[in-house]
Amino acid sequence: MQNTGIGTASTRAAVIETLFARNYIERQKKHLVPTQKGLQVYELVKNKKISDVSMTAEWEEELLKIEKGKADARDFQKKMEKYTACITDELLQTSVAKTNLPYLFCPKCNKEQLIITSKIVKCPNDVCSWFQFRNVCGVQLSIYDIESLVSRGKTHLIKAMQSKTGKKFDAYIKLNNKAESSFEFEKVQTKE
Ligand SMILES: [Zn+2]
Structure with a gap:
């Protein structure tokens, strides 16, 4: 300098x-x-x-x-x-390039490219209106989780989510064939 x-x-x-x-x-x-x-x-x-x-x-x-x-x-x-x-x-006039965000197609309509923000992932088509909150039971889904969910229908095991009663739990988030999300719980191995 x-x-x-x-x-x-x-x-x-x-x-x-x-x-x-x-x-x-x-x-x-x-x-x-x-x-x-x-x-x-x-x-x-x-x-x-x-x-x-x-x-x-x-x-x-x-x-x-x-x-x-x-x-x-x-x-x-x-x-x-x-x-x-x-x-x-x-x-x-400079548009800030949205770097590191993957191009993902909407899992419901399969037509639109998803909008990814820190709060939500959503389909820009109002008729389709698919969305997924980034924060699920207190855990922020990473871009990697979002990519897995949308492209492969299931995230990796998301740990330490918290239920409404305050109980911690681990679960996968998956999509059914209507692109509706739900939890899939890990099979608990009990010692007997
Ligand atoms: Zn859509």
Whole structure:
């Protein structure tokens, strides 16, 4: 960063701390490496004005000129306002790619691609209206569980779900031929 003109020595440490706090980088032995999340953000902004490094170098120069009375602070402020509006516009037009979500077809109508959110998996077709809550008896179904349920009709054993009476239980979630879900309990091996 030193040679590219991003920030001053004092802000550089803060920048790195922010990258850590947002989980964009991690430490691997003596190196700082980008996380998956960090790379995703990079992919999203790399061709945008907001990631144009030469801009910040120019600002530093301009600020120095203002300090010495060789440039007008109001001009600079106007420029910054214009710039801010511009990058905001550009970012608002960016659609955040839904990465890592599988393309799954609705198990009921077999026509539509399911919408997957953190709360629900549902068919976009109102007539079909198939859905599955992601949280089942206190356990959040992973994408892997959802994929198993929809594509193979059954999840792996979901552990430590909690019934209304507070009792913990393990069960598979499966779909019948009408794509209705139900629990399948593991066969309990009793010692006799
Ligand atoms: Zn459907």
